[in-house]
Amino acid sequence: MPELPEVETIARRIAPYLIGKKLLSVVTRHAKSVRGDFSLVESAVVTNVFRRAKMLIIEFSNHNAILIHLKMTGQILYQDQATRLGGGHPTADWVAELPSKHTRAILEFSDNSNVFFNDMRLFGWVKVVTPKLLEQELQKYAPDIISPDVTPSYFFAELQRSRQSVKIVVLDQRVVAGVGNIYANDALHLAKIHPARPADSLSSKESNTLLAALQQVIRLGIERQGATIHSFRHIDGFAGAYQDVVRTYGKEGEPCPNCGASIERIKVGGRGTFFCPECQQILT
Ligand SMILES: [Zn+2]
Incomplete structure (x- = not known):
């Protein structure tokens, strides 16, 4: 299971590729893995990509956000014409053609780049949230171990x-x-x-x-x-x-x-x- 440093690393690596890009659509390939109304983020521009607890959070210009939890076997793979990077559970999908049979959701951006969420065991999820729901979700977690709030x-x-x-x-x-x-x-x-x-x-x-x-x-x-x-x-x-x-x-x-x-x-x-x-x- 990816831990805090792994998810932090994914966030840092994909952030420069996503910030400033417009999301065209979210393709659902397995209903169990995706939650919420993705029209809330379609046509919005990515403003921030960060980690909180073990979740990856993609924030948009309209203040709605996509939350991704990798759980046991999740992978996040960014791909454009020249680059593929990301992380998570290591399987052949990393280097195989995408989408793979484990691809559960695809975030399609206006410049033809994509983020693939792959998850063999289906414990992970991709969820769209309003600012209020994001706050509620984050309140389920105590402060991060490396936050100054943990005195x-x-x-x-x-x-x-x-x-x-x-x-x-x-x-x-x-x-x-x-x-x-x-x-x-x-x-x-x-x-x-x-x-x-x-x-x-x-x-x-x-x-x-x-x-x-x-x-x-x-x-x-x-x-x-x-x-x-x-x-x-x-x-x-x-x-x-x-x-x-x-x-x-x-x-x-x-x-x-x-x-x-x-x-x-x-x-x-x-x-x-x-x-x-x-x-x-x-x-x-
Ligand atoms: Zn000893």
Whole structure:
């Protein structure tokens, strides 16, 4: 599943190609993947392309917007006569002829360029929203982990409110938006906190350390343009390079980068969780 750094990377890469272009029409190729009245954005000009939480948002001159969520297997591919780029779940569709059998929607622009939304498993969606609906949609998410709104006191107060495992709490998009499994594992390792510890057992000092670690790994992910471990590569051949610096994720049995102890794998909240039994003790 694409995480915050991957969606941020897609937004940054396609924005220069879309801003200033007029949308001609949206072609629906699978009804389950598209929602809303696309006449609200037809003939409007793209003014902004950005990411919020793990959603890609395309804003138009009439203030309506298209929201895209990639979920498990979504891809966004921009194509004009000279260029194809984008990202998401890596399949042969990246390099195959478009539209493919997994293309669920096509955004057609007036200069003959297109954005293809492909999604094998049909969990993702493309949705058109008015400014009011956009606001309502964005309100479902807590502030982004890298937003200045996530202050140390905000983060500590949120941890104090929950007795669930700290890892489950940092993955909760209503607490902070944009932290996925790879980055949660690595931030907990960096902060030397056991993933299964109750969130409310962390001291304020530990909470501050964890917040800094989360922001550090997410920023590193953006810098390295996403991880490819799960499902993300750049269509133009530049694979995301976060996998070269992953600390614990997927490294069961390999030595801890701090102490050399063997990384262990457990399940926390049903998700694969990797940690160092020496550096990340359950009792402090
Ligand atoms: Zn260790």
